[in-house]
Amino acid sequence: MKEREARAVLFSAVEGGHPLWAQEIYSQGALKTIERLQSGSYDRIKFATLIAAINATKADQVCEAVESAGAQLLMPGDPMWPSMVEDLVAPPIALIAKGNLEALSMQSLAIVGTRNPTNYGARIAGDFAAGFVDREWGIVSGGAYGIDSFAHRGALIAEGITVAVIASGIDINYPAGNSRLFAEICESGAIVTEVMPGHPALPARFLTRNRLIAALSQATLVVEAAFRSGSLRTARDAAELLRPVMAIPGAINSPTSEGCHRLIGERAAELVTSVADAVEFVGANR
Amino acid sequence: MNLALTTSVALLGLDGHLVTVEVDIADGLPNYSLLGLPDAALTESRERVRAAMVNCGEIWPNRKVTVSLSPAWLPKSGSGFDLAICIAILSAHETIPTERISSVVFLGELSLDGRIRSVRGVLPALMAAYKSGITTAVVPLANAAEAGLMQGMEIIAMEHLKSVLRWLRTGERDVAEEIDYQWSQSDERLDFADVAGQPEARLAAEIAATGGHHILLIGPPGAGKTMIAERIPTIMPALNIAQALEVTAVHSLAGSFATRSPTSLIAPIVSPHHTTTRVAMVGGGAHAIKPGACSLAHHGVLFIDEAPECPSGVLDSLRQPLEAGTITIARSIGNVTFPAQFLLVLAANPCPCGKFSGRGRNCICTSVQVRRYLGKLSGPLMDRIDLRVHVDPVGRVDMARVELGETSEAIRARVIAARAIAEKRFAGLGYSLNSQIPARSLRTVFQPERPAMNFLHDELEREHITARGLHKIARVSWTLADLHSHEIPTLADVRQAHSMRGGIEI
Numbered sequence: 001m002k003e004r005e006a007r008a009v010l011f012s013a014v015e016g017g018h019p020l021w022a023q024e025i026y027s028q029g030a031l032k033t034i035e036r037l038q039s040g041s042y043d044r045i046k047f048a049t050l051i052a053a054i055n056a057t058k059a060d061q062v063c064e065a066v067e068s069a070g071a072q073l074l075m076p077g078d079p080m081w082p083s084m085v086e087d088l089v090a091p092p093i094a095l096i097a098k099g100n101l102e103a104l105s106m107q108s109l110a111i112v113g114t115r116n117p118t119n120y121g122a123r124i125a126g127d128f129a130a131g132f133v134d135r136e137w138g139i140v141s142g143g144a145y146g147i148d149s150f151a152h153r154g155a156l157i158a159e160g161i162t163v164a165v166i167a168s169g170i171d172i173n174y175p176a177g178n179s180r181l182f183a184e185i186c187e188s189g190a191i192v193t194e195v196m197p198g199h200p201a202l203p204a205r206f207l208t209r210n211r212l213i214a215a216l217s218q219a220t221l222v223v224e225a226a227f228r229s230g231s232l233r234t235a236r237d238a239a240e241l242l243r244p245v246m247a248i249p250g251a252i253n254s255p256t257s258e259g260c261h262r263l264i265g266e267r268a269a270e271l272v273t274s275v276a277d278a279v280e281f282v283g284a285n286r
Numbered sequence: 287m288n289l290a291l292t293t294s295v296a297l298l299g300l301d302g303h304l305v306t307v308e309v310d311i312a313d314g315l316p317n318y319s320l321l322g323l324p325d326a327a328l329t330e331s332r333e334r335v336r337a338a339m340v341n342c343g344e345i346w347p348n349r350k351v352t353v354s355l356s357p358a359w360l361p362k363s364g365s366g367f368d369l370a371i372c373i374a375i376l377s378a379h380e381t382i383p384t385e386r387i388s389s390v391v392f393l394g395e396l397s398l399d400g401r402i403r404s405v406r407g408v409l410p411a412l413m414a415a416y417k418s419g420i421t422t423a424v425v426p427l428a429n430a431a432e433a434g435l436m437q438g439m440e441i442i443a444m445e446h447l448k449s450v451l452r453w454l455r456t457g458e459r460d461v462a463e464e465i466d467y468q469w470s471q472s473d474e475r476l477d478f479a480d481v482a483g484q485p486e487a488r489l490a491a492e493i494a495a496t497g498g499h500h501i502l503l504i505g506p507p508g509a510g511k512t513m514i515a516e517r518i519p520t521i522m523p524a525l526n527i528a529q530a531l532e533v534t535a536v537h538s539l540a541g542s543f544a545t546r547s548p549t550s551l552i553a554p555i556v557s558p559h560h561t562t563t564r565v566a567m568v569g570g571g572a573h574a575i576k577p578g579a580c581s582l583a584h585h586g587v588l589f590i591d592e593a594p595e596c597p598s599g600v601l602d603s604l605r606q607p608l609e610a611g612t613i614t615i616a617r618s619i620g621n622v623t624f625p626a627q628f629l630l631v632l633a634a635n636p637c638p639c640g641k642f643s644g645r646g647r648n649c650i651c652t653s654v655q656v657r658r659y660l661g662k663l664s665g666p667l668m669d670r671i672d673l674r675v676h677v678d679p680v681g682r683v684d685m686a687r688v689e690l691g692e693t694s695e696a697i698r699a700r701v702i703a704a705r706a707i708a709e710k711r712f713a714g715l716g717y718s719l720n721s722q723i724p725a726r727s728l729r730t731v732f733q734p735e736r737p738a739m740n741f742l743h744d745e746l747e748r749e750h751i752t753a754r755g756l757h758k759i760a761r762v763s764w765t766l767a768d769l770h771s772h773e774i775p776t777l778a779d780v781r782q783a784h785s786m787r788g789g790i791e792i
Binding site: 114115116119122123126145146153157226227229252253255256258 | 636642643644645646647649653654656657678748749750787
């Protein structure tokens with residue numbers, strides 16, 4: 001088995017966002033990790049299911065599944081591999097992507113927020129997406145309803161490039177209502193995931209997906225987020241990567257701006273009120 | 287002569303059919319048969335009629351009595367034929383003269399001691415009788431108020447069978463109490479002055495009442511959604527007499543005068559609970575088809591609180607009446623059409639637990655639950671809703687304010703003035719409210735001013751609104767223009783209308 005094949009096997013067997021395996025694979029290589037797993041260098045009982053999964057998986061099957069979904073498997077060292085994801089504590093073992101793969105490595109802004117935006121948030125998300133597109137940045141978001149959709153749309157309307165990082169397999173349109181949006185995104189931008197084809201979007205996968213949104217972009221903008229929101233996770237992931245985090249303020253009696261105010265109050269995000277502000281902050285921080 | 291006829295009315299929905307009650311008393315074993323498709327309540331009339339007759343000192347004919355209600359094919363229901371049957375039997379038995387009976391319609395249920403009880407549907411029944419050329423009616427005293435609305439008919443309101451018999455035999459009538467037939471115009475109990483603060487929601491209510499725009503109020507429990515909705519009828523123009531008669535006829539059929547005076551000119555408000563069934567909402571029933579909440583709200587307000595909690599089929603059943611202004615109910619006994627032109631007012635919490643407002647920290651719902659909650663209302667029904675307004679909790683300053691808000695009377699004056707402008711504009715076009723402007727006309731004759739249209743088209747291009755949303759905003763902007771006495775909607779009107787759409791629709 002070659003290194004690349006070993007990595008494919010591990011990618012399919014290990015759930016994304018696992019710091020131990022990600023670090024083992026990146027430090028010693030996938031082949032070595034599998035050997036050590038099989039020889040018992042790790043706890044055999046604790047990792048019994050993982051070892052069984054690795055033994056049951058063939059690299060060909062993994063590649064075939066990805067190809068039949070019309071996507072590509074990307075690994076470190078590949079020409080299209082977005083190397084900035086390696087800054088993560090738990091970098092992805094590999095990625096599955098379709099569309100224009102160059103979009104993954106371009107300079108981009110992540111725009112994240114609630115699934116239940118107000119008119120205000122919907123408008124701001126679209127305007128900022130279009131504003132950054134005008135400065136030749138890409139827009140990264142999660143393909144969900146609400147702010148995510150408006151950010152993607154804003155970028156597309158401004159004829160820019162946008163990347164959706166999704167939490168399900170690449171062949172599953174989740175949410176199904178955004179199927180057309182996904183198709184439009186693929187025409188110029190890309191859809192990317194670290195979940196094998198056919199796997200559904202489980203709640204835990206949204207959290208691991210959020211770290212990829214932060215890692216695939218140079219800066220993160222939170223438009224509207226409730227007090228407890230997955231978007232705040234993305235903001236913290238971006239902060240951990242020492243990348244700029246910005247938040248849009250809202251009315252203090254609007255529940256969907258409470259998360260943004262929390263980030264601003266904790267000094268975890270910079271308050272921005274215009275596209276120009278955001279551009280200046282992102283530029284000045286580099 | 288052992289044969290006699292009297293006249294009564296059978297109702298199928300609001301349509302009345304004259305029914306001839308024929309009684310034949312023949313020799314033979316004592317027997318009683320009732321013909322003409324009676325339902326259970328009508329079949330039981332035999333016992334009521336006999337007891338009432340005997341208790342009034344009359345003699346029951348102990349022979350073969352045949353009662354026939356014709357036309358025989360028409361199914362008949364209810365207890366309203368008791369009086370007509372009783373009079374016909376006595377007449378066939380030759381104990382009362384026939385001359386006064388011939389051109390009178392009799393309505394009323396008999397109690398066992400001979401008192402005449404109220405029945406449902408007196409007004410529509412009298413309308414049918416009047417159309418057939420009958421000008422005198424004997425009705426229960428309890429129904430005198432609604433019966434009195436019939437202009438050109440002599441109404442004899444009686445409380446007891448004995449009084450009816452005395453009138454038939456001697457022509458003497460008890461001096462009935464003078465009933466005040468004045469239409470009443472004001473409702474003392476409710477007034478917009480009671481609503482503290484809420485400027486946006488108040489304005490939305492005014493727009494809704496003016497242009498007939500259906501409205502959705504979203505806000506946490508206790509913010510005043512119900513309070514505002516209940517007061518919308520107080521700012522609507524008074525009904526004209528024709529409208530009031532339609533409303534009273536429907537309420538008469540439903541027997542709902544406990545909550546609404548038959549002589550009221552105030553727009554009705556009906557607020558069915560969210561657990562209501564589809565039949566209760568649009569009307570129905572197996573024997574007697576009764577009007578539902580949407581017909582009782584005819585020319586008034588249909589208010590549904592906690593609308594997302596309604597089973598979806600119930601709200602969707604409102605689509606036909608919203609479209610057509612009438613509701614047609616088909617049952618085996620026939621098709622019945624009730625009027626149903628109402629202003630739909632929906633109220634909803636922002637999320638299932640109701641706390642996703644303000645800072646929203648106490649809300650225990652997941653984002654998917656929040657998203658889905660109002661999503662239950664989406665689809666074709668929401669297409670008809672022009673205004674979506676967030677009602678925030680009453681603020682500290684509004685609570686502390688001592689002076690009352692604007693009164694309903696002041697608001698109503700503006701509504702009436704604005705409606706008059708719209709009616710003038712739409713003269714001869716077949717509609718009178720801004721909410722009824724067809725989409726085609728909005729793009730041609732009734733287009734807001736140029737800069738306003740440019741603003742809307744920009745919004746459309748940026749996908750902030752849909753084409754449907756554009757039309758709704760344009761309709762609301764016409765109402766705002768009428769309220770502000772602008773000749774055509776200005777950019778400011780359109781912007782304001784745009785802000786009252788709240789929420790997103792893509």
